[in-house]
Amino acid sequence: MTETADLISRYKYSADYVTDYSEFKQQILDKTVLPYQVEFQPPPRSPKKICWLECPYCYGLAAEDNGDRLSKERGIEVMRQIARGVKKVIFAGYATDPLNSPYLEDLLEIAIDNQMVFGFNTKALHVSDRLLELLARSDIAPTSYMSISVDAGSNEVYNAIHDVKTKAKLYDRVVDNIWKITEARAKGAGDFDISAAYLVNIHSHEVEEVERFIRDFQGAGCNLLRFTFPQPPRGIETEVGVVPTHDECRHYREKLEPVISALSSDTCPILLVDADSDHQIFHKPRTVPCFARFVYPTVGFDGWLYHCSQSSAPNFRPMALGNLNERDFWDLFYDYDASQLGPYLGSCAQTMANTGCRCDRKEHIVNTGVIDSVAFADIIPK
Ligand SMILES: C[S@@+](CC[C@H](N)C(=O)[O-])C[C@H]1O[C@@H](n2cnc3c(N)ncnc32)[C@H](O)[C@@H]1O
Ligand code: SF4
Ligand code: SF4
Incomplete structure (x- = not known):
């Protein structure tokens, strides 16, 4: 890709955040992601x-x-x-x-x-x-x-x-x-x-x-x-x-x-x-299950670690990864039960619906890409 084409692709929200879905899943399960x-x-x-x-x-x-x-x-x-x-x-x-x-x-x-x-x-x-x-x-x-x-x-x-x-x-x-x-x-x-x-x-x-x-x-x-x-x-x-x-x-x-x-x-x-027109996401609140916390977790202004850039304020604490004032970044990042990934993603989706987060465009696109790949079919909650 030429430099200009690469720049344009990134600004069109089409950067490849996840390139290999099977590998991504294995890394989440192994906690090496x-x-x-x-x-x-x-x-x-x-x-x-x-x-x-x-x-x-x-x-x-x-x-x-x-x-x-x-x-x-x-x-x-x-x-x-x-x-x-x-x-x-x-x-x-x-x-x-x-x-x-x-x-x-x-x-x-x-x-x-x-x-x-x-x-x-x-x-x-x-x-x-x-x-x-x-x-x-x-x-x-x-x-x-x-x-x-x-x-x-x-x-x-x-x-x-x-x-x-x-x-x-x-x-x-x-x-x-x-x-x-x-x-x-x-x-x-x-x-x-x-x-x-x-x-x-x-x-x-x-x-x-x-x-x-x-x-x-x-x-x-x-x-x-x-x-x-x-x-x-x-x-x-x-x-x-x-x-x-x-x-x-x-x-x-x-x-x-x-x-x-x-x-x-x-x-x-x-x-x-x-x-919105290109990806049919006009007015859609969120795409779940959500994989954002593994791809682009976000440090909020209040010092908490959140799933993504659109859920990073105190009103989203019920779904946050935790408080960085008390625990370190990597400790919070790997704090999930890999043997219960499906139920974990399901319960996150439920809390997300309760708190009412709204995906931005890249978040809709990345979650849709992961969901549409067959890699997670066996664990994605219905
Ligand atoms: C939320 S702002 C935060 C960073 C900084 N304060 C700024 O305005 O650039 C990040 C980007 O989101 C854009 N933005 C904010 N609300 C938006 C909305 N409802 N729809 C689309 N873009 C939005 C802003 O224009 C900005 O480019
Ligand atoms: S878009 Fe939001 S975050 Fe950015 S300057 Fe305006 S009010 Fe502040
Ligand atoms: S706004 Fe979207 S990407 Fe962020 S936590 Fe909610 S569902 Fe996940």
Whole structure:
């Protein structure tokens, strides 16, 4: 696969998280399975507010915050444990932002020192000098990436789609930060991708807006731009148009496809991904039995270890793997009865239904792949 094709495939949610299903099953039974990646959602600075924005479409808006935060000392210790065995770490959030954390840079340094591939999902509203120094290192593992969620091509639309009530020029700030990040990458000749993401909805669908975004972020040195549609978030009613209907998605798609294909280039391809239609998962809450905990377990901002990035807040503790403040990462990761895998997966599915978790697209796709393979047919609960 060429580098560009590989990059496009990863951003279309089609990365091969599990390549050999029989081997995957044997490794789960033998307790030799290793996570494909760990998502680390470091805690925010504030003891009161978990994110710097409250985007009306956010998956995690209904996340509970009981004030618990993973301390810096323990967070660093847990990251060191993860680095002993895991090759890839994603710094992201469910209802938080990694760059809003007071010790993100310490975690990133451990990842780079251990030659781990890293990924970021962030709004990049703030980039520290120390972050830029780390991103300027020349020993960053290839295929590392930063994905910056932007969703707009102007200050006005940026504030409207993210429900920012002030006139702050946040869009300008993000463009500026991307320039700083791409300059840091150039300094270290680092081999990592920088992409920008754009959610299309009632606020952001105009052609001129989309063109401005493309011009600004191709100009700032991104290597990929990705358009997609918001999915229904868990546990909240959204205002009309925030999550487009099927018909609206089709309409936006028809309107924007010509613009996108005209401006797409080899150095910065532009994708419009409509995974809900492609995979028939529109509005489906979850795909179970769920194998996420073996593939991409997630450290929540409260210091608990959760099955996945979409079930990583205190309201999901009834189904969590456990408390990292009390037990180590690998101890929790291998804490299941391999001789009772079928019943274990069945009881997890039941707790998941009770807590009401909602898969994101990659989670639907990965669980469906495992279920559809014949490898687990003898143990999958009916
Ligand atoms: C939950 S956010 C967490 C990281 C960071 N705070 C951010 O916004 O990038 C991760 C990604 O999920 C996207 N996202 C949030 N809610 C979504 C939804 N309902 N449908 C589709 N994407 C969503 C965001 O735009 C962002 O790109
Ligand atoms: S989408 Fe990201 S920035 Fe917006 S509220 Fe959710 S976690 Fe925070
Ligand atoms: S949201 Fe999906 S991937 Fe996550 S725990 Fe629930 S069923 Fe599993």
